[in-house]
Amino acid sequence: MGPFLARRLWQSLLLLAIVSAIGFAILHLAPGGPMSQFAQSAQMTQEDLDRISRELGLDRPLPVQYLDWLRRMLTGDWGRSYRDNAPVWSVIASHLRATFELMAASTLIAMLLGCAIGILGAIRRYSIFDMAATVGAMIALSIPTFWFGLIAIYLFSVELGWLPAGNRQTIGDGSLLDVLHHMIAPVMVLALVETAVWARFTRAAVLDVIGQDYIRTARAKGVPERAVLGRHALRNALLPLITLAGLQFPTLLGGALVTETVFTWPGMGRLFLDSIEYRDYPVVMGILMLSALMVLIGSLMADMLYAVADPRIRLG
Amino acid sequence: MSADVFPLPIETEGLARKSAWTRFRRHRLAMAGAAIIFVLALACFLGPALLPFDETHIDVMQRFAPPLAGAHLLGTDELGRDMLARLMMGGRISLGIGFAAMAIAIAIGTGVGMVAGYHGGAIGSALMRFVDAILCFPTIFLLLALAALVKPGLISMVLLIAATSWMNVARIVEAQIKVLRDQDYAVAARSFGASHLRVMLRELLPNAMAPIVVAATLNVARAILLESYVSFLGYGIQPPTASWGNMLNNAQIYLTSAPWLAILPGAAITLAVTSFNFTGDGLRDALDPRMDIR
Numbered sequence: 001m002g003p004f005l006a007r008r009l010w011q012s013l014l015l016l017a018i019v020s021a022i023g024f025a026i027l028h029l030a031p032g033g034p035m036s037q038f039a040q041s042a043q044m045t046q047e048d049l050d051r052i053s054r055e056l057g058l059d060r061p062l063p064v065q066y067l068d069w070l071r072r073m074l075t076g077d078w079g080r081s082y083r084d085n086a087p088v089w090s091v092i093a094s095h096l097r098a099t100f101e102l103m104a105a106s107t108l109i110a111m112l113l114g115c116a117i118g119i120l121g122a123i124r125r126y127s128i129f130d131m132a133a134t135v136g137a138m139i140a141l142s143i144p145t146f147w148f149g150l151i152a153i154y155l156f157s158v159e160l161g162w163l164p165a166g167n168r169q170t171i172g173d174g175s176l177l178d179v180l181h182h183m184i185a186p187v188m189v190l191a192l193v194e195t196a197v198w199a200r201f202t203r204a205a206v207l208d209v210i211g212q213d214y215i216r217t218a219r220a221k222g223v224p225e226r227a228v229l230g231r232h233a234l235r236n237a238l239l240p241l242i243t244l245a246g247l248q249f250p251t252l253l254g255g256a257l258v259t260e261t262v263f264t265w266p267g268m269g270r271l272f273l274d275s276i277e278y279r280d281y282p283v284v285m286g287i288l289m290l291s292a293l294m295v296l297i298g299s300l301m302a303d304m305l306y307a308v309a310d311p312r313i314r315l316g
Numbered sequence: 317m318s319a320d321v322f323p324l325p326i327e328t329e330g331l332a333r334k335s336a337w338t339r340f341r342r343h344r345l346a347m348a349g350a351a352i353i354f355v356l357a358l359a360c361f362l363g364p365a366l367l368p369f370d371e372t373h374i375d376v377m378q379r380f381a382p383p384l385a386g387a388h389l390l391g392t393d394e395l396g397r398d399m400l401a402r403l404m405m406g407g408r409i410s411l412g413i414g415f416a417a418m419a420i421a422i423a424i425g426t427g428v429g430m431v432a433g434y435h436g437g438a439i440g441s442a443l444m445r446f447v448d449a450i451l452c453f454p455t456i457f458l459l460l461a462l463a464a465l466v467k468p469g470l471i472s473m474v475l476l477i478a479a480t481s482w483m484n485v486a487r488i489v490e491a492q493i494k495v496l497r498d499q500d501y502a503v504a505a506r507s508f509g510a511s512h513l514r515v516m517l518r519e520l521l522p523n524a525m526a527p528i529v530v531a532a533t534l535n536v537a538r539a540i541l542l543e544s545y546v547s548f549l550g551y552g553i554q555p556p557t558a559s560w561g562n563m564l565n566n567a568q569i570y571l572t573s574a575p576w577l578a579i580l581p582g583a584a585i586t587l588a589v590t591s592f593n594f595t596g597d598g599l600r601d602a603l604d605p606r607m608d609i610r
Contacts, residue, residue: 018449141593151578158572295454
């Protein structure tokens, strides 16, 4: 497994370099580039702009600027927000927790529910339950997340009055129960797509394993069906599925962005949209780079977990 | 997915003789999906001509008319515009963007995938690492960041969605071409003196069509969804032009008083996207070479 890991790490570093180059390119594509904030101010004369440009080092050749920018990113200096001049990193960090709460809760629900649906569907293949689950999963994957959020608000907040229509807590309350109450709707919305993905992958994985020779051998030996499924089939089918958690990361982050918007949830997605609204490019870039970095780490961890779960990988 | 142990020998007998079309027709959900797409497209492109209302006609006396009551079949919006007419015109935009973005994404993805898969080596791996790198950015984040940089409009929307959707196609095509280029017929064509371009376009591409067609169908679904996200968030198609996404833009404010403003466009998006996804699933089953047991 050593060489495999070393190769994957090396590949990830290479990817990180390309990712950062793409990020740097997008930043410089911004109208007026990193100078746009100063150019908008009316009191600025051309001399002022030139002076700032020199002070920020924007008159240097692009490769030099890129390396300098990369060095700063790596040392944690992600620039300052145009909005309140706070360091980008601390702005983002203050929004991370809300997003992770949402993502962790919905992933947990989706894993349990999705695996259960997938296993049942695979065992009772082509049953009414399996058909309904297959169709349901496809529809869940096709619903725009924000629209499902709107429908949830309409049903549970407007019509039934059971759940709050948004925010993370009631102002002045903020007890654990209150926070949990606010979490139900956004977690449910975010978990819908996730559950569908887990159910589809689990069903396929279990069906794949059930078709293998060693399952037939186990049955032929007279192993009870429960033990065939529990000890032989499910263990082998579900273990590699842990990688799905890593690979689903980009979709989950994108879903969180939209869900947070609908439910005015104060997380990273909400921050991203607000920053776009204010043309706060340093923060936009920071979130873009951070999310790509997390995706990269997610897929690296997925690979490592897979290598642990499946001993055959060690040959590679 | 391997088939069940026991029914396999029985099923293969029939499969061998059946064409892809026969197999697709047996996939009832896919057939339903294709039929719904046809009806939706027909309604959106011919429907507005049959309606007595113009989608931009503002009737302040008829604001927030509920559906199925009065002259407006699906009610009116906050400016008294006919919802059905707006849904049809919005459908033209949303479906149009879906198809246009798909076509461009397929063209770029196929091109990049073919070059990378055919040549391999340094060029191939450089191209594919570039694909991997873009895939690291969550699509919606990347799309919104880019959308905020350009002037929103129909063409920029199509281009941006295509720019963030071609990578999966490139991966699929690259994997296909890599296998196909070493097949006997490709080697034979080259030994007869066919140019690389000719081998790629005349020998390899036709044999890689099946997964490309499936990817194209699923890509339309994805493009419609992406358009709705970006327009809902206000960075896509701008009013007064209607799209299914931007019709939902204001709907959240009127959720209490006029829920149909939110329900109808979202239902249209879900119906269209589900139909494309089912069609793509059916096509995959029908065209999957692993099902072709000879």
